[in-house]
Amino acid sequence: MIVPYLAAIVLALATAYSAVVSFRQKTEGESAGPSWLFPDRTNRPARIFLGIGMLILVIGLGAWFSTNSRNSPPRSFRFLIPEGYRGWARVEFEISGAPALPTERGQTVIKIPPSGFLTTSSPEQYGWARDTYVFYSSSGVQSIPDSGPARFIWGKINGEETGSSGKRKYEEFFVGSEQQYKDQIDQPKPKDPSRDSHSPAAIP
Amino acid sequence: MLPFVLYFVTAVVTGFHVYTLLSFAVYKVPVNLFELLSLLGSFCLLIAAYVSLFRPHAAARLALLACLVMWSFYAPAIARIVRTRWAKPAAVSQFMGATVGATSKHSLLRTNRA
Numbered sequence: 001m002i003v004p005y006l007a008a009i010v011l012a013l014a015t016a017y018s019a020v021v022s023f024r025q026k027t028e029g030e031s032a033g034p035s036w037l038f039p040d041r042t043n044r045p046a047r048i049f050l051g052i053g054m055l056i057l058v059i060g061l062g063a064w065f066s067t068n069s070r071n072s073p074p075r076s077f078r079f080l081i082p083e084g085y086r087g088w089a090r091v092e093f094e095i096s097g098a099p100a101l102p103t104e105r106g107q108t109v110i111k112i113p114p115s116g117f118l119t120t121s122s123p124e125q126y127g128w129a130r131d132t133y134v135f136y137s138s139s140g141v142q143s144i145p146d147s148g149p150a151r152f153i154w155g156k157i158n159g160e161e162t163g164s165s166g167k168r169k170y171e172e173f174f175v176g177s178e179q180q181y182k183d184q185i186d187q188p189k190p191k192d193p194s195r196d197s198h199s200p201a202a203i204p
Numbered sequence: 205m206l207p208f209v210l211y212f213v214t215a216v217v218t219g220f221h222v223y224t225l226l227s228f229a230v231y232k233v234p235v236n237l238f239e240l241l242s243l244l245g246s247f248c249l250l251i252a253a254y255v256s257l258f259r260p261h262a263a264a265r266l267a268l269l270a271c272l273v274m275w276s277f278y279a280p281a282i283a284r285i286v287r288t289r290w291a292k293p294a295a296v297s298q299f300m301g302a303t304v305g306a307t308s309k310h311s312l313l314r315t316n317r318a
Binding site: 003006008013014017019021040042046050051 | 205207210211212213214217218220221224249250252253254257258259260261264265267268271272274275278281
């Protein structure tokens with residue numbers, strides 16, 4: 001929080017100083033020698049030392065940014081939903097003992113079981129991402145539209161809740177047509193899914 | 205050494221600040237053109253810091269130019285913060301606040317429930 005104020009203050013100082021140095025005229029009475037406020041060129045060892053220091057800093061920052069962007073985990077999810085599944089699907093993250101999520105072609109794959117509920121030890125991914133949804137069956141996979149008139153994914157939420165088994169990070173969404181989704185909203189959802197065998201309501 | 209330290213610290217602090225703001229783009233926050241200009245200014249200020257070791261006068265001119273470019277982002281931002289902080293609430297809002305906070309006996313919004 002202090003950074004914006006600090007930035008404005010040092011910028012004001014730098015502007016004032018550079019303006020004074022740029023437009024400064026030496027008066028006749030002023031000594032020709034440099035002062036601490038308006039120094040002349042720095043001596044050679046200091047120039048070399050500071051030059052190398054700056055070069056190392058710039059290269060280090062560049063390497064750090066490139067490494068960070070390369071090692072950052074993929075943010076988007078690929079949800080594999082059982083063919084014919086209708087109802088709420090729920091994924092709970094950072095559950096100890098649960099399997100980790102695999103990654104394929106830059107996307108984290110979440111294979112929802114027929115119950116519609118999945119736990120994983122992998123962390124939730126935050127930030128901007130474009131998730132994809134597919135139905136899977138023995139014959140292969142089929143893409144599910146999550147927008148437009150033929151939309152089949154609704155009410156996607158993620159959050160954190162505290163239940164009987166401690167804190168849980170989760171992601172939920174509804175699989176079905178618009179009418180099925182609207183009908184489902186009117187029905188009360190279970191308060192704590194951990195109590196009722198982790199099974200969100202499914203529509204036959 | 206003073207100009208080097210001043211330009212260098214300014215470049216690092218402002219560069220870090222604007223980079224932080226730009227990083228919100230991953231959360232779909234739109235990128236402002238003046239933020240990019242400010243980042244360019246920070247880079248020029250970094251160059252000015254190095255040049256100040258050789259030619260302080262030329263470095264000062266480059267630094268002044270970079271600072272003016274950066275003010276194109278900071279000046280409107282500061283003006284907006286000041287305007288927001290000094291903005292006085294409308295009289296109607298104050299009146300409504302007092303009414304809501306009053307007891308039902310003195311409230312102007314008293315209902316006629318028994």
